[in-house]
Amino acid sequence: MSLQRLRNELQFSVVVLFCAAGLLGVLPFAVYRLVQGDADAALLDGAIVIALGGVGLYAWRGGDLERASLFLVTVATIGLLLIARVLDLAGALWSYPVIASYFLLLRWSRALVAASTLMLLMMLEPHAFDSMAHRLMYLASAAVTSVIAYVFARRTQLQRDQLEALAARDPLTGVANRRAMDKELRIAAEAFHRHRVPAALVVMDLDHFKAINDALGHDAGDDALVEFARLVQSYCRVGDRLFRFGGEEFVLLLAGTGVNDLQAFAESLCAAVSTRLRAGGRAVTVSIGGAVLRKGESNAEWLARADAAMYEAKRRGRDRVVVDRETAAG
Numbered sequence: 001m002s003l004q005r006l007r008n009e010l011q012f013s014v015v016v017l018f019c020a021a022g023l024l025g026v027l028p029f030a031v032y033r034l035v036q037g038d039a040d041a042a043l044l045d046g047a048i049v050i051a052l053g054g055v056g057l058y059a060w061r062g063g064d065l066e067r068a069s070l071f072l073v074t075v076a077t078i079g080l081l082l083i084a085r086v087l088d089l090a091g092a093l094w095s096y097p098v099i100a101s102y103f104l105l106l107r108w109s110r111a112l113v114a115a116s117t118l119m120l121l122m123m124l125e126p127h128a129f130d131s132m133a134h135r136l137m138y139l140a141s142a143a144v145t146s147v148i149a150y151v152f153a154r155r156t157q158l159q160r161d162q163l164e165a166l167a168a169r170d171p172l173t174g175v176a177n178r179r180a181m182d183k184e185l186r187i188a189a190e191a192f193h194r195h196r197v198p199a200a201l202v203v204m205d206l207d208h209f210k211a212i213n214d215a216l217g218h219d220a221g222d223d224a225l226v227e228f229a230r231l232v233q234s235y236c237r238v239g240d241r242l243f244r245f246g247g248e249e250f251v252l253l254l255a256g257t258g259v260n261d262l263q264a265f266a267e268s269l270c271a272a273v274s275t276r277l278r279a280g281g282r283a284v285t286v287s288i289g290g291a292v293l294r295k296g297e298s299n300a301e302w303l304a305r306a307d308a309a310m311y312e313a314k315r316r317g318r319d320r321v322v323v324d325r326e327t328a329a330g
């Protein structure tokens with residue numbers, strides 16, 4: 001489990017690997033200082049090793065990553081400032097990995113503040129550098145490290161956001177996909193169970209879609225799906241969420257909607273589709289099922305009721321709405 005997280009989760013792997021690398025990097029020095037009889041430095045290195053080991057173990061065992069990250073950068077910063085005091089320039093060299101950790105583990109604005117503060121404190125440290133030239137060289141190299149780490153962290157974050165957005169979208173219609181739906185349903189269900197905010201699900205399935213494909217070709221079918229999604233979205237309010245459930249089936253989540261509003265909304269949407277949606281000059285219709293979330297009901301049960309209502313609409317002749325009225329009980 002944790003090995004898998006090491007491969008898949010950036011923050012987890014940075015915390016664990018930083019702790020492991022820091023621990024392995026500092027431990028030999030702690031032993032060396034002890035052998036040399038340099039008790040202060042040995043004690044300091046030993047304390048850093050123990051702190052890094054503790055944070056790494058905490059994260060590895062599933063501890064809160066935000067907390068672990070904050071603790072890690074704090075330990076690394078304090079350790080670095082103390083080492084720079086005890087060990088002169090050799091201590092300052094550790095500021096490069098510490099700066100990198102800021103940009104990998106903190107929000108970029110906080111990382112910028114932390115890196116600037118660290119550089120300032122190091123510059124003010126009287127024992128860390130033996131000449132002004134060394135001091136300025138440190139400042140320049142630490143600033144370059146900060147810029148590179150900043151660019152890398154920002155780009156990585158941007159790419160991650162883009163990948164997440166792509167993974168949640170249906171490429172044909174551009175609406176959210178089934179994966180995104182599960183998350184939104186959880187949020188709506190939580191608002192209902194905690195605060196009694198009603199929520200309705202609308203399941204929509206285009207009628208005789210196979211016939212459209214067969215008669216006009218797959219591309220015309222695709223166009224009809226895109227047009228349908230556009231039409232439904234034009235009917236949505238700001239908080240409503242449309243998902244492509246698969247094939248020619250779509251799901252609409254209406255937050256704050258009770259059973260009567262659901263019925264009225266679905267009826268007008270159904271009528272709008274049959275009058276406005278066309279494929280090869282022919283009207284395209286939709287069968288719609290609806291259900292509002294009931295007390296004590298799981299999301300799967302809720303969705304299954306809306307889906308069953310949609311199949312009932314198909315059974316009754318298509319191009320119509322069936323709302324599961326039992327839902328009013330909740």
Ligand SMILES: Nc1nc2c(ncn2[C@@H]2O[C@H](COP(=O)(O)OP(=O)(O)OP(=O)(O)O)[C@@H](O)[C@H]2O)c(=O)[nH]1
Nearest residue numbers: 205206207208209210211213218219221222247248
């Ligand atoms: N063009 C296109 N067709 C799709 C897509 N996804 C699924 N389909 C087609 O949608 C059709 C669905 O057919 P059926 O499940 O038999 O349903 P139907 O013909 O719509 O009939 P009813 O739902 O019973 O009214 C299949 O022919 C699928 O190939 C898509 O992304 N694009």
